[in-house]
Amino acid sequence: MTNALNLPRPAWMSEELVLLEEQTRRFLAAEIVPHLDRWHEDHFYPRDVWNKTAKAGLLCASMPEEYGGAGGTFAHDAVIDREYSLAGFDAFGAPLHSGIVAPYILHYGTEEQKRRWLPRLASGEMVGAIAMSEPGTGSDLQAVRTTAKRSGNGYLLNGSKTFITNGQHADLIIVVAKTDPKQGAKGVSLMVVETGDAPGFRRGRKLKKLGLDSADTSELFFEDVPLPAEALLGIEEGQGFYQLMKELPQERLIVAINAIAMIERALGLTIDYVKQRQAFGKKIIDFQNTQFVLAECKSEATAAKVFLDHCIERHVKGELDTVTASMAKYLHSELLGRITDRCLQLFGGYGYMDEYPISRLYRDARVLRIYAGTNEIMKLLIARSL
Ligand SMILES: Cc1cc2nc3c(=O)[nH]c(=O)nc-3n(C[C@H](O)[C@H](O)[C@H](O)COP(=O)(O)OP(=O)(O)OC[C@H]3O[C@@H](n4cnc5c(N)ncnc54)[C@H](O)[C@@H]3O)c2cc1C
Numbered sequence: 001m002t003n004a005l006n007l008p009r010p011a012w013m014s015e016e017l018v019l020l021e022e023q024t025r026r027f028l029a030a031e032i033v034p035h036l037d038r039w040h041e042d043h044f045y046p047r048d049v050w051n052k053t054a055k056a057g058l059l060c061a062s063m064p065e066e067y068g069g070a071g072g073t074f075a076h077d078a079v080i081d082r083e084y085s086l087a088g089f090d091a092f093g094a095p096l097h098s099g100i101v102a103p104y105i106l107h108y109g110t111e112e113q114k115r116r117w118l119p120r121l122a123s124g125e126m127v128g129a130i131a132m133s134e135p136g137t138g139s140d141l142q143a144v145r146t147t148a149k150r151s152g153n154g155y156l157l158n159g160s161k162t163f164i165t166n167g168q169h170a171d172l173i174i175v176v177a178k179t180d181p182k183q184g185a186k187g188v189s190l191m192v193v194e195t196g197d198a199p200g201f202r203r204g205r206k207l208k209k210l211g212l213d214s215a216d217t218s219e220l221f222f223e224d225v226p227l228p229a230e231a232l233l234g235i236e237e238g239q240g241f242y243q244l245m246k247e248l249p250q251e252r253l254i255v256a257i258n259a260i261a262m263i264e265r266a267l268g269l270t271i272d273y274v275k276q277r278q279a280f281g282k283k284i285i286d287f288q289n290t291q292f293v294l295a296e297c298k299s300e301a302t303a304a305k306v307f308l309d310h311c312i313e314r315h316v317k318g319e320l321d322t323v324t325a326s327m328a329k330y331l332h333s334e335l336l337g338r339i340t341d342r343c344l345q346l347f348g349g350y351g352y353m354d355e356y357p358i359s360r361l362y363r364d365a366r367v368l369r370i371y372a373g374t375n376e377i378m379k380l381l382i383a384r385s386l
Pocket of ligand 1: 136
């Protein structure tokens with residue numbers, strides 16, 4: 001596939017990261033890409049994908065070695081996440097597992113919690129999920145109705161969650177719940193559920209979706225699930241909302257990374273296609289309209305990637321603020337929507353056919369404007385800085 005943007009390596013990309021990029025690309029080409037069509041048809045990818053990815057050293061790359069990780073930084077996760085998208089495996093829940101679930105435990109867990117869970121997330125023994133959204137609330141997280149009420153030495157968890165990435169595979173779920181239902185944000189805590197044989201825990205449907213067909217996005221139900229006191233992430237109740245607010249910028253940056261890689265893939269596939277398809281005795285690339293469309297897309301994508309690299313660099317230094325992360329998520333997911341639409345058009349009828357990757361990309365792209373905080377919520381956050 002044509003490397004559509006062909007930018008020089010960003011400053012944050014060290015020699016070690018270049019090797020990681022090559023290693024990830026080789027692993028995906030050998031172990032993942034040959035199966036993607038089948039998983040897409042099955043609407044499911046198998047559990048052993050997690051074990052294989054862990055064995056290749058690609059889970060929890062930014063977690064410290066003492067907790068089973070690779071001892072890298074966010075830049076390591078960024079390199080790996082980009083490769084999943086370039087390979088067309090956007091349905092994989094690993095960016096969430098490594099870049100969202102594991103950091104909550106690393107940043108807010110007690111020493112005992114970190115030792116208990118992080119090595120198992122890094123080895124693929126456990127698949128992680130985070131359950132914030134509920135049937136009645138998504139954007140307004142203070143309004144969650146799931147409760148974790150004190151019971152004996154521990155808690156009883158009750159509630160239902162929906163749209164949860166990794167919902168069928170997950171062995172460890174961070175559940176956003178109210179430990180004090182009378183309070184708003186101050187009543188929210190993060191409860192870590194080991195699904196194992198947890199009584200009262202039930203997985204609901206794997207939801208049928210517009211895109212990301214093989215992803216196991218699911219409903220989850222908790223009915224009087226008994227939890228030990230140590231299931232509370234950290235040591236103090238009522239910290240959940242603040243923990244979420246601190247971690248969400250990274251989640252937004254991950255979506256922006258995903259968006260740019262999907263744009264690169266869309267442009268690469270399209271450039272290859274228009275160079276071989278013919279109409280009216282010419283190649284499609286020879287029409288000025290095609291050249292202008294792709295020139296516009298390439299210009300916008302190049303500017304967006306430079307902004308993304310700026311954000312990654314700042315985040316690795318611990319300097320990325322919520323507003324800038326929200327801008328990257330908003331801008332890049334909107335651009336992805338526009339570019340996949342324009343690229344698909346250049347494929348004509350083939351662009352509408354499921355067997356053409358551009359068709360899947362177009363469908364997969366839509367959710368980036370919705371999850372990790374909708375783009376309307378991003379604009380609210382950005383507007384607060386005006
Ligand atoms: C494929 C997929 C995977 C997902 N994975 C996860 C996951 O792993 N974990 C998880 O917890 N959730 C997950 N989600 C849920 C996702 O985060 C929510 O769908 C999203 O946050 C929006 O919540 P909602 O669907 O309840 O929409 P609502 O909050 O009901 O919003 C509906 C509309 O109203 C707008 N709106 C809401 N509030 C405002 C406001 N104040 N101002 C202006 N407009 C507003 C929204 O932008 C949206 O357009 C996933 C969703 C999908 C589709």
